[in-house]
Amino acid sequence: DAGVTQSPTHLIKTRGQQVTLRCSPKSGHDTVSWYQQALGQGPQFIFQYYEEEERQRGNFPDRFSGHQFPNYSSELNVNALLLGDSALYLCASRVWGMGGSYEQYFGPGTRLTVT
Amino acid sequence: TQLLEQSPQFLSIQEGENLTVYCNSSSVFSSLQWYRQEPGEGPVLLVTVVTGGEVKKLKRLTFQFGDARKDSSLHITAAQPGDTGLYLCAGAKDSNSGYALNFGKGTSLLVTP
Numbered sequence: 001d002a003g004v005t006q007s008p009t010h011l012i013k014t015r016g017q018q019v020t021l022r023c024s025p026k027s028g029h030d031t032v033s034w035y036q037q038a039l040g041q042g043p044q045f046i047f048q049y050y051e052e053e054e055r056q057r058g059n060f061p062d063r064f065s066g067h068q069f070p071n072y073s074s075e076l077n078v079n080a081l082l083l084g085d086s087a088l089y090l091c092a093s094r095v096w097g098m099g100g101s102y103e104q105y106f107g108p109g110t111r112l113t114v115t
Numbered sequence: 116t117q118l119l120e121q122s123p124q125f126l127s128i129q130e131g132e133n134l135t136v137y138c139n140s141s142s143v144f145s146s147l148q149w150y151r152q153e154p155g156e157g158p159v160l161l162v163t164v165v166t167g168g169e170v171k172k173l174k175r176l177t178f179q180f181g182d183a184r185k186d187s188s189l190h191i192t193a194a195q196p197g198d199t200g201l202y203l204c205a206g207a208k209d210s211n212s213g214y215a216l217n218f219g220k221g222t223s224l225l226v227t228p
Contacts, residue, residue, distance in 0.1 A: 004157070033215065033216075035216075035218075040220070041220055041221075042119075042121075042203055042205075042218030042219050042220045042221050043158070043203075043205075043216070043218045044218070045215040045216060045217070048213050048215060055213050056212060056213035056215050058215065088155075090157050090158070092157075092216075094214075097163055099146075099163050099164075099165050100146075100165050101145065101146035101163055101165045101207065101214075102146070102207060102214045103148070103160060103163050104148070104160070104205075104216060105160060106150075106157035106158045106159070106160075107157050108155075108156050108157045109155075109156065109157045111155070
């Protein structure tokens, strides 16, 4: 059973450019969330997708947008890149666990460097 | 702004020692999860606690959820070098927030032989 997969692994972009990151959830998981993890910080919630719609959003500007496809895979798009967007971008999919709560499983992340 | 405060931020111990990591908040969470993250990789789920006062054991790791569901602790007995990593706690609030996770900054643990 494949876990959450993300592509690409690493990416280097120039300030002002646009970037698209991709994620495939674990089999059977229909909800995908994206998180940004800056160096030395814990992950910060960007947004969550379910049934191809954005359901929840964290405190991120509109430069951050996303999409979910009918097969539950998802994309994260960031426009007008800033140096501060350099981070590890994590995708997570979730399932209702036997303990009575959602459990989120993370992919390996995409390391984005903006120069 | 991090809703969850973790302490200590860094911990360096020798193999065989015991340690406790704390995760505190002024907010109530419906569940709390602990993750371990290796450099350059995604967090790996260790445990989920749901009920106030709940204690869960995973081999040498013991997790506790506070009675008020605002705080949690992770205790490791007889630490091994393989326990080295970044330990993150994350709380989920409720359905209104989509159960999005709020993470602490993490505790970086180094266990030396």
